Amino acid sequence: MGHPVLSARNPFKLLAVDSDTDALGDIRTCLTGGELNIATASSGAEAIRILEFSKVDLVILDIQIRDIDGLSFLQYMRGQFKDIEVIMTASSPSVPDAVQAIKGGAANFLVKPLKPNDLLTAVERLLSKLAQRRALLPQSPPPETYGLIGISGGIRNVIERIERAAAINANVLIRGESGTGKELVARAIHYRSDRAAARFVPVNCTAIPDTLIESELFGHVKGAFTGAKDSRAGFFQIADGGTIFLDEIGDASLNLQGKLLRVLQNKEIHIVGSSHVRKVDTRIIAATHKDLPAMMERNHFREDLYYRLDVVDIYVPPLRERQEDILPLVNHFLGKYAKEMGLAPPGLSDRAIENLNNYSWPGNVRELENLTQRLLVNADNDILGVADLPGTMHRGVRPYVDAPKTLAAVEAEHILRILKSTDGNKTRAASILGIDRKTLRQKLKRIPPT
Ligand SMILES: Nc1ncnc2c1ncn2[C@@H]1O[C@H](COP(=O)(O)OP(=O)(O)OP(=O)(O)O)[C@@H](O)[C@H]1O
Ligand SMILES: [Mg+2]
Numbered sequence: 001m002g003h004p005v006l007s008a009r010n011p012f013k014l015l016a017v018d019s020d021t022d023a024l025g026d027i028r029t030c031l032t033g034g035e036l037n038i039a040t041a042s043s044g045a046e047a048i049r050i051l052e053f054s055k056v057d058l059v060i061l062d063i064q065i066r067d068i069d070g071l072s073f074l075q076y077m078r079g080q081f082k083d084i085e086v087i088m089t090a091s092s093p094s095v096p097d098a099v100q101a102i103k104g105g106a107a108n109f110l111v112k113p114l115k116p117n118d119l120l121t122a123v124e125r126l127l128s129k130l131a132q133r134r135a136l137l138p139q140s141p142p143p144e145t146y147g148l149i150g151i152s153g154g155i156r157n158v159i160e161r162i163e164r165a166a167a168i169n170a171n172v173l174i175r176g177e178s179g180t181g182k183e184l185v186a187r188a189i190h191y192r193s194d195r196a197a198a199r200f201v202p203v204n205c206t207a208i209p210d211t212l213i214e215s216e217l218f219g220h221v222k223g224a225f226t227g228a229k230d231s232r233a234g235f236f237q238i239a240d241g242g243t244i245f246l247d248e249i250g251d252a253s254l255n256l257q258g259k260l261l262r263v264l265q266n267k268e269i270h271i272v273g274s275s276h277v278r279k280v281d282t283r284i285i286a287a288t289h290k291d292l293p294a295m296m297e298r299n300h301f302r303e304d305l306y307y308r309l310d311v312v313d314i315y316v317p318p319l320r321e322r323q324e325d326i327l328p329l330v331n332h333f334l335g336k337y338a339k340e341m342g343l344a345p346p347g348l349s350d351r352a353i354e355n356l357n358n359y360s361w362p363g364n365v366r367e368l369e370n371l372t373q374r375l376l377v378n379a380d381n382d383i384l385g386v387a388d389l390p391g392t393m394h395r396g397v398r399p400y401v402d403a404p405k406t407l408a409a410v411e412a413e414h415i416l417r418i419l420k421s422t423d424g425n426k427t428r429a430a431s432i433l434g435i436d437r438k439t440l441r442q443k444l445k446r447i448p449p450t
C-alpha cells in the first residue's frame with residue numbers, strides 16, 4: 001500500500017494552487033497515486049476559501065497564480081495558517097524568486113514541468129515531518145478566540161480585552177451596536193474566568209416588569225405576595241459564584257437601576273418576603289448599544305451605577321469598520337449552516353464577495369448570519385453570485401453619507417486603500433490601479449500626510 005504516511009487513511013489534506021489546469025491535473029495524478037486527499041484551486045481567491053473552510057496541511061503553490069503574486073500569497077499563508085507546509089513551483093524559475101520563497105518559509109522550490117518522483121519525495125518528506133511534529137505535540141490547543149471569528153485589528157483588540165477582563169473580577173461594560181457580538185463577548189469572559197464552573201445568567205433588562213423587579217432579581221419565599229405559590233430563586237442567587245449578564249442595561253428603568261446599584265454596593269440581597277439578608281458573590285457584565293454618558297446628562301441613567309459598571313470597558317466595533325472580518329464570517333456561517341442542512345458549503349463569486357465587502361451591514365454580524373442562512377436555503381448553485389444577494393447589497397446602491405469631497409480626495413483615499421490591501425506593495429497596487437509605478441509614486445507624493 002505504498003508509504004505509510006501516504007496511506008489512504010492518512011489524516012493529511014493537501015491543496016494545489018495553480019492557474020494552469022493541466023499542471024493541476026498532473027499534480028493530482030501524481031499524488032492521488034499515493035492515495036492522498038488533495039484539493040485544487042486555480043486562483044488565490046478560491047484557495048483562500050478552501051484554506052478557510054478546511055484544515056489544510058500542505059500547499060503546493062505556483063509562483064504565478066492568476067489573481068495574486070505567489071510570493072505574497074506565501075506570506076499571507078505563513079501569517080494566517082502557521083502550521084501549513086508549502087512547496088513552491090515555478091515554470092520560469094529565477095534565483096531571487098527561489099531565495100525569496102525559501103526565506104518566506106517555503107520548504108521546497110520545484111521547477112516545472114514537475115518530475116513526479118521529485119514531487120512525491122518532497123511531499124512524503126514534509127508529511128513525515130508533520131506527522132512527527134503532531135505526535136510530539138498531541139494536544140496543542142488552537143489559539144483561543146472563544147468562537148469569535150475575525151482577523152481585523154478591531155476583533156483582536158476585543159479578544160485581548162476579554163483576556164484581561166477574564167483574569168480579574170471587576171465589572172465590565174460592553175458597548176457596541178446591535179448584533180455586533182456583545183453577548184458572545186460576555187460569555188467568553190465568563191467561561192475564561194475562574195467563575196466558569198458556576199452559572200452565566202443572562203438578564204434582559206427591558207423584559208422585567210417594574211412590579212416584579214425585586215422578586216426576579218432577588219427571589220421570593222412562598223406566600224411573599226399573592227400568587228407566590230412557591231419559593232423561587234432570583235437571578236442573583238442563581239448566579240452566585242458566577243456571572244450575571246445585564247443585557248440592554250441602557251433600557252433599565254430608574255427603579256431597576258436603583259435596585260442594581262444597591263446590590264453592587266452591598267453585595268447582599270433581600271429575598272422578597274423574608275427578613276433574611278443574603279451575601280452574594282456575583283460578577284456583573286453589562287451591555288448596551290446606547291450612549292450611557294448622554295443618558296446620564298438627561299438624568300435617564302444613574303451616574304453612580306455607570307461608574308460601578310464601567311470598570312473594564314470593551315467596545316465592539318460595527319462590522320462596517322472591520323471589513324476584513326466579513327469574508328471569514330461569511331465562510332464560517334456558510335460552513336456551519338451548510339453542515340447543519342447536510343449541504344456542501346457553496347463558494348462565492350468574486351463579484352459577490354466584493355458586494356458583501358462593500359455593504360454597510362446595519363444589522364452587523366446578526367444580519368450577516370441571517371443572510372448566510374437565507375442564501376443556503378435558496379441556493380441552487382455551487383457558486384453564489386451577485387444575483388443571489390438581496391437587492392440592497394447590489395453595488396452602487398450604498399447611500400453616500402459622507403460629506404462632499406473633491407475628486408482628488410476620493411482618488412487619494414482609493415489609492416491608500418488599495419495600497420493597504422497590498423500591504424504597501426507598490427508594484428501590486430499600481431497594477432490593480434491600472435497605472436505604472438512611476439505615476440503611483442507621483443500621486444502618492446501629492447497626497448498630504450494625515
Ligand atoms: N465575531 C463573531 N464571530 C462569530 N459569531 C459572531 C461574532 N459576532 C457575533 N456573532 C454572532 O452574531 C449573533 C449576534 O451576536 P450577539 O447576540 O452576541 O450580538 P449583540 O451585540 O448582543 O446584539 P444585540 O445588541 O442585538 O443584543 C450571534 O449569533 C453571535 O453568535
Ligand atoms: Mg445581545
